[in-house]
Amino acid sequence: MNPIQFSFRELNQEAINSLADLIKQNLNSIEFNSFALGASYPKTFSEEKIKELKKSFQFVLVQSISNELKKEINFEDPEIFILVDLIKSNISFQLKPVYLIARYNKFQRNIAQTIHYCFHCHGKGCSECNGTGKATKDSVQELIAGILEPAFNAEGNKFHGEGREDVDVLMLGNGRPFVIELMNPVKRILDLNELEKEINSRFKERIKVSDLTFTGKEKIAEIKQRKHEKIYKALVSCEKKIDEKSLPALKGKKISVEQETPSRVEKRRAFLLRKHESEIINFQTVNEKEFFLEIKASAGMYVKEFISGDEGKTNPSINSLIGIKCSCMQLDVLQILDESEN
Numbered sequence: 001m002n003p004i005q006f007s008f009r010e011l012n013q014e015a016i017n018s019l020a021d022l023i024k025q026n027l028n029s030i031e032f033n034s035f036a037l038g039a040s041y042p043k044t045f046s047e048e049k050i051k052e053l054k055k056s057f058q059f060v061l062v063q064s065i066s067n068e069l070k071k072e073i074n075f076e077d078p079e080i081f082i083l084v085d086l087i088k089s090n091i092s093f094q095l096k097p098v099y100l101i102a103r104y105n106k107f108q109r110n111i112a113q114t115i116h117y118c119f120h121c122h123g124k125g126c127s128e129c130n131g132t133g134k135a136t137k138d139s140v141q142e143l144i145a146g147i148l149e150p151a152f153n154a155e156g157n158k159f160h161g162e163g164r165e166d167v168d169v170l171m172l173g174n175g176r177p178f179v180i181e182l183m184n185p186v187k188r189i190l191d192l193n194e195l196e197k198e199i200n201s202r203f204k205e206r207i208k209v210s211d212l213t214f215t216g217k218e219k220i221a222e223i224k225q226r227k228h229e230k231i232y233k234a235l236v237s238c239e240k241k242i243d244e245k246s247l248p249a250l251k252g253k254k255i256s257v258e259q260e261t262p263s264r265v266e267k268r269r270a271f272l273l274r275k276h277e278s279e280i281i282n283f284q285t286v287n288e289k290e291f292f293l294e295i296k297a298s299a300g301m302y303v304k305e306f307i308s309g310d311e312g313k314t315n316p317s318i319n320s321l322i323g324i325k326c327s328c329m330q331l332d333v334l335q336i337l338d339e340s341e342n
Contacts, residue, residue, distance in 0.1 A: 001186075003088075006090065023061075024065060024219060026093065027080070031188040031287075035071055035072075035078050035079065036074060037081075037083075037337065039053070039085075040084075066089050074301070079188065095184045095185060098154070098182040100148070100179065100192070100215065101214075102180075102196070102211050103175030103211055105171050105175045106165070106207050106221065107172075111138050112167045113141065113176075114139050114140070115134060117135065118132070138206075145182075152187045152188070154183055157182050157183060160223065160224065161176060166339070169332065169333060170331075173335035175210055179215060179220050185271070195212065196209050227300070230294050230296070230297055231294065231295070231297075231330045232295045234304075234325065235291075236290065236293050236318060236326050236327070236328060236329065237289060238324045239324060240325075242288060242291065243322065243323075246321075248283075253280045255280070257317075259276060260273055261274075262305045276297065277297075310326050
Protein backbone atom coordinates (compact mmCIF):
# COMPACT_ATOMS: atom_id res chain seq x y z
CA MET A 1 0.00 0.00 0.00
CA ASN A 2 1.25 3.45 -0.89
CA PRO A 3 1.55 6.06 1.89
CA ILE A 4 -1.29 8.59 2.14
CA GLN A 5 -0.65 12.27 2.72
CA PHE A 6 -2.25 14.51 5.35
CA SER A 7 -1.98 18.14 6.30
CA PHE A 8 -2.78 20.15 9.44
CA ARG A 9 -1.17 22.93 11.44
CA GLU A 10 -1.31 21.55 14.97
CA LEU A 11 -2.05 18.29 16.82
CA ASN A 12 -5.41 19.25 18.29
CA GLN A 13 -8.56 17.18 18.66
CA GLU A 14 -9.75 18.18 15.20
CA ALA A 15 -6.50 16.93 13.67
CA ILE A 16 -6.75 13.64 15.60
CA ASN A 17 -10.31 13.11 14.38
CA SER A 18 -9.27 13.90 10.82
CA LEU A 19 -6.36 11.42 10.99
CA ALA A 20 -8.58 8.75 12.52
CA ASP A 21 -11.13 9.13 9.71
CA LEU A 22 -8.40 9.02 7.06
CA ILE A 23 -6.90 5.84 8.54
CA LYS A 24 -10.28 4.14 8.91
CA GLN A 25 -11.21 4.91 5.31
CA ASN A 26 -8.04 3.22 4.10
CA LEU A 27 -8.53 0.21 6.38
CA ASN A 28 -12.04 -0.53 5.16
CA SER A 29 -10.83 -2.70 2.28
CA ILE A 30 -8.26 -4.62 4.37
CA GLU A 31 -9.06 -7.82 6.26
CA PHE A 32 -7.44 -7.82 9.70
CA ASN A 33 -8.24 -8.51 13.34
CA SER A 34 -5.41 -6.77 15.17
CA PHE A 35 -3.34 -3.64 14.69
CA ALA A 36 -0.70 -1.42 16.26
CA LEU A 37 0.06 2.24 15.66
CA GLY A 38 3.28 4.18 15.96
CA ALA A 39 4.37 7.71 15.19
CA SER A 40 7.60 9.38 14.15
CA TYR A 41 8.17 12.91 15.41
CA PRO A 42 10.40 15.75 14.16
CA LYS A 43 13.81 15.98 15.80
CA THR A 44 12.92 19.49 16.91
CA PHE A 45 10.39 18.02 19.37
CA SER A 46 11.72 17.64 22.91
CA GLU A 47 11.56 14.28 24.70
CA GLU A 48 9.04 15.78 27.09
CA LYS A 49 6.80 16.88 24.22
CA ILE A 50 7.01 13.45 22.55
CA LYS A 51 6.06 11.71 25.81
CA GLU A 52 3.06 14.00 26.13
CA LEU A 53 2.00 13.38 22.52
CA LYS A 54 2.24 9.61 23.01
CA LYS A 55 -0.16 9.87 25.93
CA SER A 56 -2.58 12.20 24.22
CA PHE A 57 -2.31 12.12 20.42
CA GLN A 58 -1.27 8.47 19.88
CA PHE A 59 -3.42 7.01 22.64
CA VAL A 60 -6.57 8.83 21.50
CA LEU A 61 -5.92 7.89 17.87
CA VAL A 62 -5.46 4.20 18.72
CA GLN A 63 -8.58 4.08 20.88
CA SER A 64 -10.67 5.78 18.21
CA ILE A 65 -9.61 3.25 15.54
CA SER A 66 -10.10 0.29 17.88
CA ASN A 67 -13.54 1.36 19.10
CA GLU A 68 -15.04 2.27 15.75
CA LEU A 69 -13.60 -0.63 13.72
CA LYS A 70 -13.89 -3.09 16.64
CA LYS A 71 -10.32 -4.34 16.14
CA GLU A 72 -7.88 -5.63 18.74
CA ILE A 73 -4.85 -3.53 19.72
CA ASN A 74 -1.78 -5.79 19.62
CA PHE A 75 1.68 -4.25 19.90
CA GLU A 76 3.45 -7.66 20.02
CA ASP A 77 2.30 -9.24 16.75
CA PRO A 78 -0.23 -7.08 14.88
CA GLU A 79 -1.67 -8.07 11.52
CA ILE A 80 -1.27 -4.47 10.42
CA PHE A 81 1.09 -1.76 11.67
CA ILE A 82 0.13 1.87 11.07
CA LEU A 83 2.89 4.48 11.05
CA VAL A 84 1.92 8.14 11.32
CA ASP A 85 4.94 10.07 10.08
CA LEU A 86 4.79 13.65 11.34
CA ILE A 87 8.07 14.44 9.54
CA LYS A 88 6.91 13.50 6.03
CA SER A 89 3.22 14.15 6.79
CA ASN A 90 2.09 10.75 5.61
CA ILE A 91 0.58 7.52 6.91
CA SER A 92 1.93 4.13 5.83
CA PHE A 93 0.57 0.65 6.43
CA GLN A 94 2.68 -2.47 6.91
CA LEU A 95 0.64 -5.65 6.53
CA LYS A 96 1.83 -8.82 8.23
CA PRO A 97 2.48 -11.58 5.68
CA VAL A 98 0.13 -14.53 5.40
CA TYR A 99 2.01 -17.82 5.85
CA LEU A 100 0.70 -21.00 4.24
CA ILE A 101 2.19 -24.48 4.64
CA ALA A 102 1.59 -27.39 2.28
CA ARG A 103 3.28 -30.11 0.22
CA TYR A 104 3.90 -30.08 -3.51
CA ASN A 105 4.37 -32.76 -6.13
CA LYS A 106 6.09 -32.05 -9.43
CA PHE A 107 5.22 -34.20 -12.44
CA GLN A 108 7.32 -32.57 -15.19
CA ARG A 109 11.10 -32.41 -15.57
CA ASN A 110 11.35 -28.82 -16.83
CA ILE A 111 9.95 -27.07 -13.75
CA ALA A 112 12.25 -25.58 -11.11
CA GLN A 113 11.23 -25.32 -7.47
CA THR A 114 11.79 -21.55 -7.31
CA ILE A 115 12.49 -18.87 -9.92
CA HIS A 116 15.78 -19.64 -11.69
CA TYR A 117 17.24 -16.45 -13.13
CA CYS A 118 19.34 -16.62 -16.28
CA PHE A 119 23.01 -17.26 -15.49
CA HIS A 120 24.10 -14.84 -18.22
CA CYS A 121 21.98 -11.75 -17.51
CA HIS A 122 20.85 -12.49 -13.92
CA GLY A 123 17.22 -11.65 -14.61
CA LYS A 124 17.67 -8.63 -16.92
CA GLY A 125 16.79 -10.46 -20.15
CA CYS A 126 19.19 -11.41 -22.94
CA SER A 127 19.47 -13.48 -26.11
CA GLU A 128 20.40 -16.60 -24.12
CA CYS A 129 17.06 -16.58 -22.27
CA ASN A 130 14.98 -15.04 -25.09
CA GLY A 131 14.47 -11.93 -23.02
CA THR A 132 12.71 -13.72 -20.15
CA GLY A 133 15.50 -13.25 -17.61
CA LYS A 134 14.91 -16.85 -16.47
CA ALA A 135 16.75 -20.14 -16.93
CA THR A 136 13.50 -22.11 -16.84
CA LYS A 137 10.09 -21.02 -18.09
CA ASP A 138 8.16 -22.09 -14.99
CA SER A 139 8.71 -22.91 -11.34
CA VAL A 140 6.58 -24.45 -8.62
CA GLN A 141 6.79 -21.11 -6.84
CA GLU A 142 5.45 -19.13 -9.80
CA LEU A 143 2.61 -21.54 -10.56
CA ILE A 144 1.36 -21.63 -6.96
CA ALA A 145 1.86 -17.89 -6.37
CA GLY A 146 0.00 -17.17 -9.61
CA ILE A 147 -3.17 -18.40 -7.90
CA LEU A 148 -2.51 -17.31 -4.31
CA GLU A 149 -1.20 -13.77 -4.83
CA PRO A 150 -4.30 -12.40 -6.59
CA ALA A 151 -6.60 -14.34 -4.25
CA PHE A 152 -5.04 -12.66 -1.19
CA ASN A 153 -4.43 -9.42 -3.13
CA ALA A 154 -0.78 -9.73 -2.08
CA GLU A 155 2.29 -7.87 -3.34
CA GLY A 156 4.82 -10.62 -3.99
CA ASN A 157 5.85 -13.79 -2.18
CA LYS A 158 8.74 -15.76 -0.73
CA PHE A 159 8.94 -19.53 -1.17
CA HIS A 160 10.60 -21.69 1.50
CA GLY A 161 11.03 -25.38 0.65
CA GLU A 162 12.23 -28.26 2.80
CA GLY A 163 15.24 -28.80 0.57
CA ARG A 164 14.89 -28.88 -3.21
CA GLU A 165 15.19 -31.26 -6.12
CA ASP A 166 16.92 -30.50 -9.42
CA VAL A 167 14.87 -29.05 -12.29
CA ASP A 168 14.92 -32.38 -14.14
CA VAL A 169 13.88 -34.46 -11.10
CA LEU A 170 10.27 -35.41 -10.39
CA MET A 171 8.87 -34.97 -6.87
CA LEU A 172 6.43 -37.85 -6.30
CA GLY A 173 4.98 -39.72 -3.30
CA ASN A 174 3.77 -37.64 -0.37
CA GLY A 175 5.28 -34.44 -1.76
CA ARG A 176 7.82 -31.93 -0.45
CA PRO A 177 6.83 -29.60 2.42
CA PHE A 178 7.00 -25.85 1.82
CA VAL A 179 5.88 -22.54 3.27
CA ILE A 180 4.83 -19.69 1.01
CA GLU A 181 4.94 -16.20 2.50
CA LEU A 182 2.49 -13.76 0.87
CA MET A 183 3.59 -10.14 1.23
CA ASN A 184 1.26 -7.25 2.12
CA PRO A 185 -1.99 -9.24 1.75
CA VAL A 186 -5.13 -7.10 1.67
CA LYS A 187 -7.21 -10.25 2.19
CA ARG A 188 -6.49 -12.80 4.94
CA ILE A 189 -9.65 -14.90 5.23
CA LEU A 190 -10.10 -17.31 2.32
CA ASP A 191 -11.17 -20.91 1.76
CA LEU A 192 -7.89 -22.77 1.33
CA ASN A 193 -9.61 -25.95 0.16
CA GLU A 194 -11.02 -24.05 -2.81
CA LEU A 195 -7.64 -22.48 -3.58
CA GLU A 196 -5.96 -25.89 -3.42
CA LYS A 197 -8.55 -27.28 -5.85
CA GLU A 198 -7.99 -24.34 -8.20
CA ILE A 199 -4.20 -24.87 -8.23
CA ASN A 200 -4.55 -28.59 -8.87
CA SER A 201 -7.18 -28.10 -11.56
CA ARG A 202 -5.26 -25.35 -13.38
CA PHE A 203 -1.93 -27.19 -13.36
CA LYS A 204 -3.10 -30.80 -13.57
CA GLU A 205 -0.33 -33.17 -14.71
CA ARG A 206 2.28 -30.48 -13.92
CA ILE A 207 2.15 -29.94 -10.16
CA LYS A 208 -0.09 -30.79 -7.24
CA VAL A 209 -0.55 -29.12 -3.84
CA SER A 210 -1.90 -30.93 -0.79
CA ASP A 211 -2.70 -30.08 2.85
CA LEU A 212 -2.74 -26.29 2.27
CA THR A 213 -3.05 -24.74 5.73
CA PHE A 214 -2.52 -21.40 7.49
CA THR A 215 0.62 -21.37 9.63
CA GLY A 216 3.03 -18.98 11.35
CA LYS A 217 6.47 -17.57 10.55
CA GLU A 218 8.12 -20.06 12.91
CA LYS A 219 7.34 -22.89 10.48
CA ILE A 220 9.90 -21.52 8.01
CA ALA A 221 12.84 -22.20 10.33
CA GLU A 222 11.31 -25.54 11.31
CA ILE A 223 11.12 -26.94 7.79
CA LYS A 224 14.54 -25.52 6.90
CA GLN A 225 16.09 -27.46 9.81
CA ARG A 226 14.44 -30.80 9.06
CA LYS A 227 16.72 -33.55 7.80
CA HIS A 228 14.76 -36.46 6.36
CA GLU A 229 15.89 -39.50 4.45
CA LYS A 230 14.45 -39.90 0.96
CA ILE A 231 13.75 -42.74 -1.41
CA TYR A 232 14.82 -42.22 -5.02
CA LYS A 233 14.32 -44.13 -8.25
CA ALA A 234 17.10 -43.70 -10.80
CA LEU A 235 17.51 -44.90 -14.36
CA VAL A 236 21.17 -45.88 -14.68
CA SER A 237 22.99 -46.29 -17.99
CA CYS A 238 26.35 -48.09 -18.26
CA GLU A 239 29.09 -47.99 -20.90
CA LYS A 240 29.40 -51.78 -21.03
CA LYS A 241 27.25 -54.82 -20.51
CA ILE A 242 26.37 -55.30 -16.83
CA ASP A 243 27.57 -58.41 -15.03
CA GLU A 244 24.34 -60.22 -14.18
CA LYS A 245 25.68 -60.97 -10.67
CA SER A 246 26.62 -57.40 -9.74
CA LEU A 247 23.11 -55.97 -9.29
CA PRO A 248 21.71 -58.75 -7.05
CA ALA A 249 24.82 -58.28 -4.90
CA LEU A 250 23.86 -54.62 -4.33
CA LYS A 251 20.28 -55.26 -3.16
CA GLY A 252 19.88 -54.57 0.56
CA LYS A 253 23.41 -53.22 0.80
CA LYS A 254 23.95 -50.31 3.24
CA ILE A 255 26.74 -48.01 2.14
CA SER A 256 28.62 -45.23 3.93
CA VAL A 257 29.42 -42.56 1.35
CA GLU A 258 31.88 -39.67 1.32
CA GLN A 259 31.14 -36.83 -1.12
CA GLU A 260 33.14 -33.78 -2.04
CA THR A 261 31.16 -30.83 -3.39
CA PRO A 262 30.08 -32.02 -6.87
CA SER A 263 31.63 -30.53 -10.00
CA ARG A 264 28.24 -29.30 -11.28
CA VAL A 265 27.62 -27.06 -8.24
CA GLU A 266 31.16 -26.18 -7.11
CA LYS A 267 30.90 -22.64 -8.56
CA ARG A 268 28.02 -21.78 -6.20
CA ARG A 269 28.72 -24.07 -3.22
CA ALA A 270 31.60 -24.06 -0.76
CA PHE A 271 33.96 -27.04 -0.78
CA LEU A 272 32.91 -29.59 1.81
CA LEU A 273 33.47 -33.27 2.43
CA ARG A 274 30.08 -34.68 3.31
CA LYS A 275 29.38 -38.07 4.84
CA HIS A 276 26.13 -39.86 4.02
CA GLU A 277 24.39 -43.18 4.41
CA SER A 278 22.57 -44.97 1.63
CA GLU A 279 20.81 -48.28 1.09
CA ILE A 280 20.11 -50.07 -2.18
CA ILE A 281 16.47 -51.09 -1.82
CA ASN A 282 15.82 -52.71 -5.18
CA PHE A 283 16.82 -52.90 -8.84
CA GLN A 284 15.12 -53.71 -12.12
CA THR A 285 16.98 -54.57 -15.31
CA VAL A 286 15.90 -52.68 -18.44
CA ASN A 287 18.42 -54.15 -20.86
CA GLU A 288 22.03 -55.33 -20.77
CA LYS A 289 23.32 -51.77 -20.20
CA GLU A 290 20.48 -50.08 -18.29
CA PHE A 291 18.68 -50.65 -15.03
CA PHE A 292 16.43 -48.91 -12.52
CA LEU A 293 17.77 -48.51 -9.01
CA GLU A 294 15.78 -47.69 -5.89
CA ILE A 295 17.91 -45.94 -3.26
CA LYS A 296 17.28 -44.80 0.28
CA ALA A 297 19.58 -41.86 1.00
CA SER A 298 20.30 -39.59 3.96
CA ALA A 299 19.41 -35.90 3.72
CA GLY A 300 21.59 -33.86 1.40
CA MET A 301 23.21 -36.69 -0.51
CA TYR A 302 23.86 -35.99 -4.20
CA VAL A 303 22.30 -39.07 -5.76
CA LYS A 304 23.41 -38.43 -9.34
CA GLU A 305 27.03 -38.28 -8.16
CA PHE A 306 26.53 -41.35 -5.96
CA ILE A 307 25.75 -43.19 -9.19
CA SER A 308 28.47 -41.73 -11.44
CA GLY A 309 31.21 -41.23 -8.84
CA ASP A 310 31.80 -37.70 -10.18
CA GLU A 311 35.37 -38.47 -11.28
CA GLY A 312 36.24 -39.87 -7.85
CA LYS A 313 34.69 -37.06 -5.79
CA THR A 314 32.07 -39.50 -4.45
CA ASN A 315 33.34 -42.70 -2.93
CA PRO A 316 32.13 -45.39 -3.10
CA SER A 317 29.67 -45.03 -5.97
CA ILE A 318 27.54 -47.36 -8.07
CA ASN A 319 30.20 -46.85 -10.71
CA SER A 320 32.92 -48.24 -8.44
CA LEU A 321 30.75 -50.93 -6.86
CA ILE A 322 29.85 -52.62 -10.16
CA GLY A 323 33.14 -51.77 -11.85
CA ILE A 324 31.59 -50.11 -14.92
CA LYS A 325 31.39 -46.42 -15.83
CA CYS A 326 27.76 -45.40 -15.52
CA SER A 327 25.57 -42.31 -15.19
CA CYS A 328 22.16 -41.26 -13.97
CA MET A 329 19.86 -40.70 -16.94
CA GLN A 330 16.68 -39.97 -14.98
CA LEU A 331 15.86 -39.41 -11.30
CA ASP A 332 12.65 -39.29 -9.26
CA VAL A 333 12.07 -38.59 -5.57
CA LEU A 334 9.62 -41.34 -4.62
CA GLN A 335 9.16 -40.36 -0.99
CA ILE A 336 10.39 -38.05 1.77
CA LEU A 337 10.45 -40.16 4.88
CA ASP A 338 9.04 -38.85 8.14
CA GLU A 339 11.02 -39.55 11.30
CA SER A 340 8.71 -42.46 12.12
CA GLU A 341 9.51 -44.03 8.73
CA ASN A 342 13.31 -43.63 8.89
